[in-house]
Amino acid sequence: MLGAIVGDIIGSAYEFNNTKRKEFHLFTPKSKFTDDTVMTLAVARWLCGDKEHRKETLVRHMQELGRRYPTAGYGGSFMRWLHNPEPQPYNSYGNGSAMRVSPVAFYAHSLQEALGLAKISAEVTHNHPEGIKGAQAIASSIYLARHGATKREIKSYAEEQFHYDLSPQLDDIRPTYSYDMSCQNTVPQALLAFLEGANFEDVIRIAVSLGGDSDTIAAMAGSIAQAFYGIPQNLASYCYALLTPYLRTILNKFEESIGVLTPDPFDIERFIKAQNDDNTYQQALKEILQGHKTSHWIWYIFPQLKGLGHSTYSQYYGLADTDEARTFLANPCLNERLREITNALLIYKDRNIERLMGSSIDALKLKSSMTLFDAISPNDIFSKVLDVFYDGKKDRNTLQIISKTFNGHISNN
Structure with a gap:
């Protein structure tokens, strides 16, 4: 799931200052983690801490972490949900469900488990069919990439199971693409960025260069790219260092729980x-x-x-x-x-x-x-x-x- 965090941090500087070019500085003084990272880590904490994967536990972790980092850039509806003593899903089809889902694909032991956990992770807020579909599309793509599927196979699965049109070329989409926070208009774009990219960094650059909700598109694309390519050490360590010690602890515990050993995460x-x-x-x-x-x-x-x-x-x-x-x-x-x-x-x-x-x-x-x-x-x-x-x-x-x-x-x- 670190790929999602890397994509989020790199895209953060361009979310409200879009670039339509692939040639940009990966990191600037404005680079930071956003709500994408915070909620991704909340899902990771839920998976580690509650083996029964109850919705109420996920809600508690999301609210606790969201309140701990109140300026991470949450949308208005989600912010109200964070502070509601009796939070209920609000039928959202926004891409918040897909941006935070990556840990389930690294945790799951089967594709069906990944799809099931993705559905649970979405439904606590994004219970609209498109919100659930977006989360499941990203989770299943990551799971398939982790287990050796080709890009052609990942593309076919997403088209057949979720009915996304993945035939367009991003060069044709980029000139007129604008800010959109819906799953249906960001998840396919993230999948296309992954499919067109030549390596992890290229995927991130393509995702950001679309414009629009660049940090979230890059987070989604980066999570799949991590499973397919791995993450270059320099990008991983730079973004790891931008997390707070508290967030790093959650990341470390999750990676330990899934058997991922990172002996030098800071790249000392x-x-x-x-x-x-x-x-x-x-x-x-x-x-x-x-x-x-x-x-x-x-x-x-x-x-x-x-x-x-x-x-x-x-x-x-x-x-x-x-x-x-x-x-x-x-x-x-x-x-x-x-x-x-x-x-x-x-x-x-x-x-x-x-x-x-x-x-x-x-x-x-x-x-x-x-x-x-x-x-x-x-x-x-x-x-x-x-x-x-x-x-x-x-x-x-x-x-x-x-x-x-x-x-x-x-x-x-």
Whole structure:
């Protein structure tokens, strides 16, 4: 189901700023998870926690998670349902039923079970026949893709069972396609994006380039593409990092329950690769031991939180939060190197930090990095750097970001 989350996050920046081109930035400062992700994870939590798969349990999980993330972008009718003490289905044929259904296809042990669970997951809100059909079409396509069906077979099944017309070419649809939230006018488009795509990323790019409800179309198409192609590590880890710790926990438990093991979901190995390329870490250590930074390596030697910089490097090597920072520090190689080069800094305790780091900007990045690691490992070598070079003062912006993500709560704006 991570494919749905990746599609949601990539499409989020273009939902109300549509693009009709496949060439666009996959991630921007506006990229975020939306209601598609939150409700997908609510379904996953239901599947893990209630083996009887009762509707009332699903409703409880959806309401609890929806209220926890109130700014995720819910529609008006669904928002009222979220806060209703006695919520009832409201005959919707919107694509909310199809956007959240992917976990059932990864959980189910048979096609019939996938169809049955999809129906239950839809009916608590979207009990209109089109709402149920949309959820079942996406779920069955994922299930078939997981079990080796060809695109031709998936297409035939969707056409025969759900009577969707999958004959049009998206190049013919794209110019006049506009915003539509109904299952009947988004599920076929998501299926076509999957059918026309050459790989996972291509499927997402095609889905977003249609315009309209881009995050939901990409979420639906991405969920099928994951089952068919898998997800590139760089896309998976980037989106995983954009989830809150609370949502990551739900995702991890679900994947564990279905036997999916992801040993490095943050892709912490990207730091080791960058440090090893051209012997960069040894060069960085040499510069610090000589008392003056002269080359460019700050992002992956002294990483700071994502969002504090705007360059491609700062986004790619930015740490999502204290969870990812702990994972960084738990890696034996990165832990040893970070402490070694931090100790090297302290050799020059009487030197101006801007001179030592080569610029005021890198001195500020170092302060941010030390503030972050001090937050997860207090009274350690990181606090010594803050005491020696910054008069014990910590980076305020880093502390603000940490406080926003405390206990898994984060603003989704």
